[in-house]
Amino acid sequence: MRHHVAALRHRAFVVKLALRRVAGFYNDMKRARLGDRTPDLEYYVVDPKIKVMFDDFREMHKRLETTLFNEMVRLSVEAEKTVNAYARARYGFAPGDQFQMGYPNAERPVTLKVHKVFLQSGTESDVRVDASLLEKDGARGARWDVYMKGPGEFQFDKMQPKEQTSYADAEQSRTD
Numbered sequence: 462m463r464h465h466v467a468a469l470r471h472r473a474f475v476v477k478l479a480l481r482r483v484a485g486f487y488n489d490m491k492r493a494r495l496g497d498r499t500p501d502l503e504y505y506v507v508d509p510k511i512k513v514m515f516d517d518f519r520e521m522h523k524r525l526e527t528t529l530f531n532e533m534v535r536l537s538v539e540a541e542k543t544v545n546a547y548a549r550a551r552y553g554f555a556p557g558d559q560f561q562m563g564y565p566n567a568e569r570p571v572t573l574k575v576h577k578v579f580l581q582s583g584t585e586s587d588v589r590v591d592a593s594l595l596e597k598d599g600a601r602g603a604r605w606d607v608y609m610k611g612p613g614e615f616q617f618d619k620m621q622p623k624e625q626t627s628y629a630d631a632e633q634s635r636t637d
Contacts, residue, residue: 465550466550466551469543469546469547469550469551470547470551470580472543473540473543473547473580474582476536476539476540476543479536480533480536480537483529483532483536487526487529487530490525490526491526495522496518496519496522496526499515499518499519500515501515502515544578544579544580545578547580548575548588548590551587551611551612552588552609552612553612555575555578556575556576556577556578557574557575558574558575559572559573559574559575559595560572560575560592561573562607562615563615564615564620571594571595572594572595573590573592573593573594573595573605574592574593574601575590575591575592576591576592576604577590578590578591579591581608585610585616586608586609586610586616586619587610588609589608589609590606590607590609591604591605591606591623592604592605593605603622603623604622605620605621605622605623606620606621606623607620
């Protein structure tokens with residue numbers, strides 16, 4: 462079981478890294494716009510082989526751009542599935558689930574509903590959980606970022622409420 466959890470974490474990082482690299486190349490390619498900048502040449506001025514190569518390059522550039530975009534979507538979905546599988550295996554919850562946290566004290570734990578789990582790298586945290594406090598009547602309360610080192614190991618000093626935006630605020634910013 463422990464090996465399975467470690468393998469899931471490793472897979473999640475590998476997929477996340479692949480996504481970052483593919484997305485970086487895709488963004489560089491889009492920014493460079495080489496397919497759009499390939500000159501149109503007339504056969505009577507240049508060697509016909511160069512004209513054919515530029516035409517092939519434009520077509521290949523479009524295919525590569527489409528393929529890279531599709532791969533970014535696929536990797537994003539796989540990364541999220543893998544992180545969710547890791548969170549369920551290690552922590553016992555994933556998006557849509559609830560968990561309890563002894564905050565502000567262990568005698569009166571609060572219940573949170575998980576929206577998304579983020580695998581952390583380069584920090585002392587293992588995961589960041591985007592979750593809403595659940596009120597006693599089941600209504601969702603404030604949304605929080607909850608940092609965890611491991612199962613049951615909450616990092617209360619890092620916890621922070623997410624920015625709350627009301628519907629009216631969102632509508633106002635959309636019309637500005």
